[in-house]
Amino acid sequence: MNNKKFKILAVPYIVWMLIFTIIPLALILVFAFTDRNAEGFRFTFDNIQFAARYLPVLIKSVYFATVATIICLVVAYPLAYIMSKMRLNHQRTMVMLVMLPMWMNFLLRTYAWMSILETNSGFLNRFLSIFNIGPVHIMYTQAAVILGMVYNYIPYMILPLYTIMIKIDNRLIEAAQDLGCNTYSVFRKVIIPLSFPGITSGITMTFVPAVSTFVISQLLGGPKNNLIGDLIESHFVSGGEYNPYYGSAISLLLMVVVFICIGIFNQFDNEEMEETLK
Amino acid sequence: MENNVIVSLKDIVVKYDGEQVLKNISLDIHDKEFITLLGPSGCGKTTTLRIIGGFVTPDSGEVFFDGKKINDIPPYKRQVNTVFQKYALFPHLNVYENIAFGLRLKKVPEKEINTRVLEMLELVNLSSFGRRNVDYLSGGQQQRVAIARALINHPRMLLLDEPLGALDLQLRKEMQIELKKIQQALKITFIYVTHDQEEALTMSDRVVVMNGGIINQIGTPQDIYNEPVNAFVAKFIGESNIIHGIMHADYDVEFASKRFKCLDKGFNKMELVDVVIRPEDITVCAPTDETINGTVETVTFKGVHYEIIVDSFGFKWKIHSTKSAKQGDFIGMNFTPDDIHIMKKSDSSPKFNMISGEATVNE
Ligand SMILES: Nc1ncnc2c1ncn2[C@@H]1O[C@H](COP(=O)(O)OP(=O)(O)OP(=O)(O)O)[C@@H](O)[C@H]1O
Numbered sequence: 001m002n003n004k005k006f007k008i009l010a011v012p013y014i015v016w017m018l019i020f021t022i023i024p025l026a027l028i029l030v031f032a033f034t035d036r037n038a039e040g041f042r043f044t045f046d047n048i049q050f051a052a053r054y055l056p057v058l059i060k061s062v063y064f065a066t067v068a069t070i071i072c073l074v075v076a077y078p079l080a081y082i083m084s085k086m087r088l089n090h091q092r093t094m095v096m097l098v099m100l101p102m103w104m105n106f107l108l109r110t111y112a113w114m115s116i117l118e119t120n121s122g123f124l125n126r127f128l129s130i131f132n133i134g135p136v137h138i139m140y141t142q143a144a145v146i147l148g149m150v151y152n153y154i155p156y157m158i159l160p161l162y163t164i165m166i167k168i169d170n171r172l173i174e175a176a177q178d179l180g181c182n183t184y185s186v187f188r189k190v191i192i193p194l195s196f197p198g199i200t201s202g203i204t205m206t207f208v209p210a211v212s213t214f215v216i217s218q219l220l221g222g223p224k225n226n227l228i229g230d231l232i233e234s235h236f237v238s239g240g241e242y243n244p245y246y247g248s249a250i251s252l253l254l255m256v257v258v259f260i261c262i263g264i265f266n267q268f269d270n271e272e273m274e275e276t277l278k
Numbered sequence: 279m280e281n282n283v284i285v286s287l288k289d290i291v292v293k294y295d296g297e298q299v300l301k302n303i304s305l306d307i308h309d310k311e312f313i314t315l316l317g318p319s320g321c322g323k324t325t326t327l328r329i330i331g332g333f334v335t336p337d338s339g340e341v342f343f344d345g346k347k348i349n350d351i352p353p354y355k356r357q358v359n360t361v362f363q364k365y366a367l368f369p370h371l372n373v374y375e376n377i378a379f380g381l382r383l384k385k386v387p388e389k390e391i392n393t394r395v396l397e398m399l400e401l402v403n404l405s406s407f408g409r410r411n412v413d414y415l416s417g418g419q420q421q422r423v424a425i426a427r428a429l430i431n432h433p434r435m436l437l438l439d440e441p442l443g444a445l446d447l448q449l450r451k452e453m454q455i456e457l458k459k460i461q462q463a464l465k466i467t468f469i470y471v472t473h474d475q476e477e478a479l480t481m482s483d484r485v486v487v488m489n490g491g492i493i494n495q496i497g498t499p500q501d502i503y504n505e506p507v508n509a510f511v512a513k514f515i516g517e518s519n520i521i522h523g524i525m526h527a528d529y530d531v532e533f534a535s536k537r538f539k540c541l542d543k544g545f546n547k548m549e550l551v552d553v554v555i556r557p558e559d560i561t562v563c564a565p566t567d568e569t570i571n572g573t574v575e576t577v578t579f580k581g582v583h584y585e586i587i588v589d590s591f592g593f594k595w596k597i598h599s600t601k602s603a604k605q606g607d608f609i610g611m612n613f614t615p616d617d618i619h620i621m622k623k624s625d626s627s628p629k630f631n632m633i634s635g636e637a638t639v640n641e
């Protein structure tokens with residue numbers, strides 16, 4: 001009814017977004033296309049050209065993030081379904097357990113993984129050596145990086161899936177069984193289509209942070225597994241390669257790639273949706 | 279009748295959290311009949327239906343379909359379809375696709391699906407609604423989609439769980455007739471659940487009256503209404519006056535401190551019984567020594583009849599009559615031996631409260 005009041009309520013949010021979203025984006029845009037020399041700022045494409053040299057790293061990051069997202073989805077989907085069918089107090093415990101790691105600093109957790117995976121003295125290999133297996137070399141491989149990503153971002157996959165699944169009415173599942181669905185077709189015809197919004201937001205919420213992963217990749221993957229996030233970081237921290245112009249250009253490139261990925265994904269998503277409706 | 283039993287329940291027990299919600303239910307359902315499970319909320323009607331549908335496995339007892347035990351057959355392999363209590367239409371599918379659901383699973387050719395869905399839409403009067411989103415349908419329309427979605431699979435048996443519960447009176451009456459017509463046209467067995475006794479009496483070939491997880495009586499609507507087996511059934515099916523009585527001998531009963539002739543026999547001498555008299559079987563007359571007499575307390579116009587409450591020594595008699603009476607008048611109540619129904623005392627017999635004179639029934 002009272003539209004004006006609502007508009008006033010929106011003001012703080014708009015100001016917030018202006019300061020912390022729009023302005024930084026604008027700054028990145030400006031930095032990415034400018035350079036600074038004795039005469040001051042000038043417009044240039046050099047930064048972008050420079051960033052383009054890192055295309056292979058970018059592709060690698062997208063590849064890692066895609067693999068990690070798929071693993072997250074495959075692991076999280078059944079878990080979210082099982083959680084949604086548990087008794088209510090068990091559900092709460094499970095949600096807590098899923099979120100618990102998020103309360104700890106991710107650096108700490110990554111160091112913990114390092115000491116688990118360590119080739120010579122890690123927990124894993126010490127455990128395996130009891131059975132005369134190993135040592136396995138996981139540390140400083142691609143697998144270690146993907147493991148780190150899955151471990152870190154899987155809550156962002158589980159929670160949206162779980163949230164959507166508890167809303168699926170059990171009677172719909174019974175209705176489907178009544179009309180001739182076995183367990184497999186109940187999933188295909190009812191549960192998956194109805195949990196699509198959860199799948200979409202889960203994938204987005206996992207893929208986007210995964211593709212810009214940094215530190216985790218350095219610590220678990222070593223220098224040869226540096227990802228685009230690490231590159232950006234190195235251009236913004238002082239010392240070393242400090243150069244916010246290059247950094248911004250790489251960031252911009254990453255953003256464009258993320259947009260394209262999500263665009264492709266949504267396209268695929270719509271088709272999939274129509275397919276399952278048949 | 280024996281050989282055309284389609285579903286048979288034998289000594290079914292279902293427990294939830296250690297509590298028995300079905301206590302030894304046995305029931306034979308005949309092919310092509312319209313049978314109704316009737317009883318108050320929580321008496322186990324839905325649970326009984328879910329056993330037949332395959333959604334509940336009994337803790338003990340056996341379920342037979344066409345003479346074959348089906349206790350462990352999952353729902354999707356049973357020749358039974360259900361119209362659920364709240365319809366449970368698929369929100370991600372439109373009306374057409376909801377109805378086509380079962381046929382698509384069976385991989386029926388597209389052309390046949392199309393003709394059968396259109397046929398069903400016609401049957402339930404929704405021909406122009408195929409492309410509609412199910413969320414935007416009215417209650418009655420959703421209901422009809424649910425029926426079409428079940429019937430398109432040509433089930434041997436349709437289970438309907440209070441399908442008209444959410445509809446207004448007018449629509450409910452229309453749908454009752456509609457459903458009965460469909461059942462007769464398609465010649466399939468309907469198992470219908472309701473707690474509305476009028477609905478049960480008008481639609482069914484047979485009625486199963488349930489209370490507290492047990493079956494009280496199975497019979498035709500006429501049987502159940504005219505010869506209720508106990509006070510609970512009498513009270514639940516239609517309105518009735520239920521009063522304590524004593525059988526002095528066969529055909530001789532005492533109640534309200536008077537002796538009456540009746541048509542019942544086979545009770546012990548001086549056995550305590552429940553006496554049931556329907557309000558519409560009582561006529562108002564001049565008070566005499568032979569009649570039960572009392573003072574007219576209230577008169578309410580109910581449309582087709584007047585409801586007259588008469589106070590006789592603390593017991594409130596209910597009379598349905600097309601003729602009115604004057605409040606405060608001292609009148610007599612007349613009924614024939616045929617109108618007196620004698621039944622054995624049971625757990626659900628009224629506890630007669632001498633002070634208020636109200637007879638109450640445990641439900
Ligand atoms: N899944 C369940 N878990 C625990 N108790 C249940 C469950 N399902 C039913 N009950 C209990 O079993 C009893 C019978 O339930 P049921 O649903 O069969 O009743 P109903 O006759 O269909 O009632 P209504 O007319 O209200 O639908 C109730 O007391 C109910 O609380």
Ligand SMILES: [Mg+2]
Nearest residue numbers: 323324363439
């Ligand atoms: Mg019910």
